[in-house]
Amino acid sequence: MVATTDLLVEGRHFRRDWSGPADVGVKAAAQNLADVAAMGAHSRTLLVGIGCPADLPAQWVLDMIDGMVTECGRAGASIAGGDVTAADSVMLAITALGELDGLRPVTRAGARPGDMVAVNGRLGWSAAGLALLRTARADGPDPQIAALVTAHRRPQPPYTAGPAAARAGATAMIDVSDGLLADVGHIASASGVAIDLETASLQVDAALAAGARLLNADAMDWVLTGGEDHALVATFPAETTPPAGWQVIGAVRPGSGVTIDGSVRSGPAGWDHFR
Amino acid sequence: MVATTDLLVEGRHFRRDWSGPADVGVKAAAQNLADVAAMGAHSRTLLVGIGCPADLPAQWVLDMIDGMVTECGRAGASIAGGDVTAADSVMLAITALGELDGLRPVTRAGARPGDMVAVNGRLGWSAAGLALLRTARADGPDPQIAALVTAHRRPQPPYTAGPAAARAGATAMIDVSDGLLADVGHIASASGVAIDLETASLQVDAALAAGARLLNADAMDWVLTGGEDHALVATFPAETTPPAGWQVIGAVRPGSGVTIDGSVRSGPAGWDHFR
Numbered sequence: 358m359v360a361t362t363d364l365l366v367e368g369r370h371f372r373r374d375w376s377g378p379a380d381v382g383v384k385a386a387a388q389n390l391a392d393v394a395a396m397g398a399h400s401r402t403l404l405v406g407i408g409c410p411a412d413l414p415a416q417w418v419l420d421m422i423d424g425m426v427t428e429c430g431r432a433g434a435s436i437a438g439g440d441v442t443a444a445d446s447v448m449l450a451i452t453a454l455g456e457l458d459g460l461r462p463v464t465r466a467g468a469r470p471g472d473m474v475a476v477n478g479r480l481g482w483s484a485a486g487l488a489l490l491r492t493a494r495a496d497g498p499d500p501q502i503a504a505l506v507t508a509h510r511r512p513q514p515p516y517t518a519g520p521a522a523a524r525a526g527a528t529a530m531i532d533v534s535d536g537l538l539a540d541v542g543h544i545a546s547a548s549g550v551a552i553d554l555e556t557a558s559l560q561v562d563a564a565l566a567a568g569a570r571l572l573n574a575d576a577m578d579w580v581l582t583g584g585e586d587h588a589l590v591a592t593f594p595a596e597t598t599p600p601a602g603w604q605v606i607g608a609v610r611p612g613s614g615v616t617i618d619g620s621v622r623s624g625p626a627g628w629d630h631f632r
Numbered sequence: 633m634v635a636t637t638d639l640l641v642e643g644r645h646f647r648r649d650w651s652g653p654a655d656v657g658v659k660a661a662a663q664n665l666a667d668v669a670a671m672g673a674h675s676r677t678l679l680v681g682i683g684c685p686a687d688l689p690a691q692w693v694l695d696m697i698d699g700m701v702t703e704c705g706r707a708g709a710s711i712a713g714g715d716v717t718a719a720d721s722v723m724l725a726i727t728a729l730g731e732l733d734g735l736r737p738v739t740r741a742g743a744r745p746g747d748m749v750a751v752n753g754r755l756g757w758s759a760a761g762l763a764l765l766r767t768a769r770a771d772g773p774d775p776q777i778a779a780l781v782t783a784h785r786r787p788q789p790p791y792t793a794g795p796a797a798a799r800a801g802a803t804a805m806i807d808v809s810d811g812l813l814a815d816v817g818h819i820a821s822a823s824g825v826a827i828d829l830e831t832a833s834l835q836v837d838a839a840l841a842a843g844a845r846l847l848n849a850d851a852m853d854w855v856l857t858g859g860e861d862h863a864l865v866a867t868f869p870a871e872t873t874p875p876a877g878w879q880v881i882g883a884v885r886p887g888s889g890v891t892i893d894g895s896v897r898s899g900p901a902g903w904d905h906f907r
Contacts, residue, residue, distance in 0.1 A: 358633065360712065362727055364681035366719045406639035406725050437635065444641045450681050450725030452637055 358401075359455045359462055361392035367447040375490045378417045380510035382424025384585075385449050390432040391514035391532040391587035393455035397463040397523025400434035400516070404452040408444030421449075424511075432516045460523045463591070465547035468529040472592040474552055474607035475599045477518040480537055480559070481576065482508035484583025485568040494571055501564040502571065514587035521600040522591045530591040536582040538622065541590055541607075542615045548592075551612030553619060554581075558606045581622070633676075634730045634737055636667035642722040650765050653692045655785040657699025659860075660724050663809060665707040666789035666862035668730035670807040672738040672798025675709035675791070679727040683719030699786075707791045735798045743804040743823035743867040749882035750874045752793040752864045755812055755834070756851065757783035759858025760843040769846055776839040777846065789862035796875040797866045805866040811857040813897065816865055816882075817890045823867075826887035828894060829856075833881045856897070 363385070365371060371381045386403060393400040405425065407418060422436070429435055434453070468474075486509025489495040495506045514532060522530060529548055531540045537554075545552045561569075561576040569576035592609055593599050614621065638660070640646060646656045661678060668675040680700065682693060697711070704710055709728070743749075761784025764770040770781045789807060797805055804823055806815045812829075820827045836844075836851040844851035867884055868874050889896065 358729075360677075360679055360727070360729060362679040362681050362713075362725065363715050364683050364717050364719075364723070364725050366683055366717060366723075369718060402635075404635055404637040404727055406637050408639050408641055408723070438637075440638050442639050442641060443644060444639075444723070445720070448639070448641075448683070448719070448723060450637065450639050450727075452635070452679055452725075452727040454633075454635060454729075 359393055359396045359398045359457060360452060361389055362450065362452040363389050365449040365451070373447070376510045378420035379424030379427070382421040383428045383511045385451050386425040386428035387512045387514055387587055388534060388585070389451045389453035390428065390434060390516060391534070391589070393453045394514060394516045394519030395530045395532040395589055396455070397460050397519050397527065397530065398455035398457045399520055400429070400432045400453050400455045402435050402437040402454050403429060405436055405439035406450030407439065408442050408448040410445060411443055413447065458520070460520065463523050463527050463530040465529050465531050465544045468544050468548035468550050468592040468609045470550055470609050470611045471595050472528055472609040473595055473599065473605045474541065474554065474590065474592055474609060475603040475605045476588050476590050477603045478515045478588030479508060479586045480533065480588055481565055481579030481583040481586070483512055483585040484579040485565055486510070488572055488574060489568060492572060499567065501567040504564050505568045508586065512585055512587050515589060515602065518589050518600070518602055522589065522603065525593065525600045526597045527591040527593055530589060533586060533588045533590055534584050536584045537590065538581050538615055539584070544590070544592065545613060545615055549613070551610040551614055551616065552607055553610055553616045554607035556618055558604065581617070634668055634671045634673045634732060635727060636664055637725065637727040638664050640724040640726070648722070651785045653695035654699030654702070657696040658703045658786040660726050661700040661703035662787045662789055662862055663860070664726045664728035665703065665709060665791060666807040666809070666864070668728045669789060669791045669794030670805050670864055671730070672735050672794050672802065672805065673730035673732045674795055675707045675728050675730045677710050677712040677729050678704060680711055680714035681725030682714065683717050683723040685720060686718055688722065733795070735795065738798050738802050738805040738866070740804050740806050740819045740822035743819050743825050743827070743884045745825055745884050745886045746870050747803055747867040747884040748870060748874065748880045749816065749827055749829065749865065749867055749884060750878040750880045752797070752878045753790045754783060754861045755808065755863055756840050756854030756858040756861070758787055758860040759854040760840055761785070763847055763849060764843060767847060774842065776842040779839050780843045783861065787860055787862050790864060790877065793864050793875070793877055797864065797878065800868065800875045801872050802866040802868055805864060808861060808863045808865055809859050811859045812865065813856050813890055814859070819865070819867065820888060820890055824888070826885040826889055826891065827882055828885055828891045829882035831893055833879065856892070
């Protein structure tokens with residue numbers, strides 16, 4: 358079995374004015390279910406600890422749990438139980454338990470020089486949606502803008518891609534929760550290797566481009582440093598073919614650190630929990 | 633496997649002025665390890681989520697983890713990993729994973745009329761220690777008083793008694809976290825039975841008596857309603873002999889609710905999380 362746990366705090370990981378209760382439930386479940394997928398496992402069940410003020414409407418909690426159940430359904434998991442306590446603000450403690458079905462767990466530490474780096478899932482959409490919410494540009498008729506905001510509220514990780522990558526021989530894997538550069542950096546440091554990404558293979562799709570136009574922002578910045586979409590990034594031996602849905606975006610080299618088109622990028626790589 | 637999770641919030645589940653960091657770690661681990669024991673399993677590992685203000689000294693967290701590791705050692709468990717996030721106050725989210733070694737899990741729902749009710753571990757000590765801390769009577773030369781305060785800060789659940797009870801045929805089991813009456817009541821309602829406790833078999837030991845004298849309190853009240861010692865309470869078929877260390881304190885009857893010497897006790901039965 359594999360197990361993962363996350364602690365989510367209102368005002369820091371979610372805002373009740375920016376996300377409905379079901380959105381919060383979907384997102385809290387998704388980030389843990391994605392962690393299980395990133396080890397090559399499929400999720401079996403969640404444990405859910407809820408801390409909340411005594412005056413929080415019970416319906417908020419029920420709707421939040423409905424969101425969790427919905428997202429668990431996408432991943433083939435259930436909610437087994439949990440804990441409830443009073444607290445000054447809403448907080449969620451999620452533990453996901455998954456099964457490997459005989460496969461070895463894929464960690465961050467197995468990447469080897471010569472491996473390909475590949476991604477499965479969206480990059481930058483959640484960050485774009487957050488930027489739209491922060492600047493009060495989230496509402497409007499443009500379906501591409503609405504899709505970015507929905508991606509922030511309800512990430513949709515590619516759960517089955519994790520076990521598929523494990524079966525295809527992935528040497529290391531992680532889900533993009535802090536940002537592509539930061540999370541690829543976690544693989545690089547845990548594996549003792551360098552990773553070079555190619556911007557030519559990192560797409561800025563139409564929705565991201567629309568969001569960037571509206572906010573006069575750099576869409577590639579969202580792709581490289583935006584977290585919380587929970588795409589999966591894995592390394593595969595050069596002689597293998599990544600499974601369907603995986604797109605090669607770079608290569609593993611001897612050395613350390615992460616480069617883009619051979620150069621070190623300036624600026625923060627992603628989310629710092631105490632910044 | 634069995635799994636259990638708890639969410640602990642500073643100011644509600646612990647106070648940093650009443651308990652040192654290692655005490656907090658011991659207690660947080662103990663309450664989860666006891667939950668695993670109460671299912672008849674032995675704990676394998678903990679996952680630990682930590683939320684804390686950015687200005688919390690790192691040494692406080694390291695000492696807290698040391699306490700957790702110490703208590704895990706008593707139970708034969710380890711800490712596998714966890715999560716760290718910033719939060720306004722200290723909060724801990726603990727998940728314990730345990731193994732049943734081929735036994736069926738003992739739940740709260742299996743007690744049958746005719747069963748004996750038995751306890752293993754201390755009752756009332758943690759409540760007495762808390763009362764001493766609340767009234768600033770915790771410091772002094774009396775070793776019995778000091779023992780009660782230590783019991784509040786560092787409960788010592790009888791971990792191996794859980795699997796031993798399961799092997800001996802326990803039909804239901806729970807750990808006393810909310811108070812004896814409250815937790816026996818959880819067995820009664822989950823099993824659809826009544827439970828009668830005999831005060832003659834519930835001991836007020838010398839330490840509890842000393843604490844009660846000092847505070848002019850009712851020691852039996854602590855025994856019946858004090859939580860957080862994490863003693864184990866189990867029901868056993870009448871024809872069995874409970875294992876060593878288990879003391880019979882009552883019997884299961886047809887009906888519902890909890891009585892003491894045949895009568896319903898007035899007043900609260902134990903801890904209400906939103907009171």
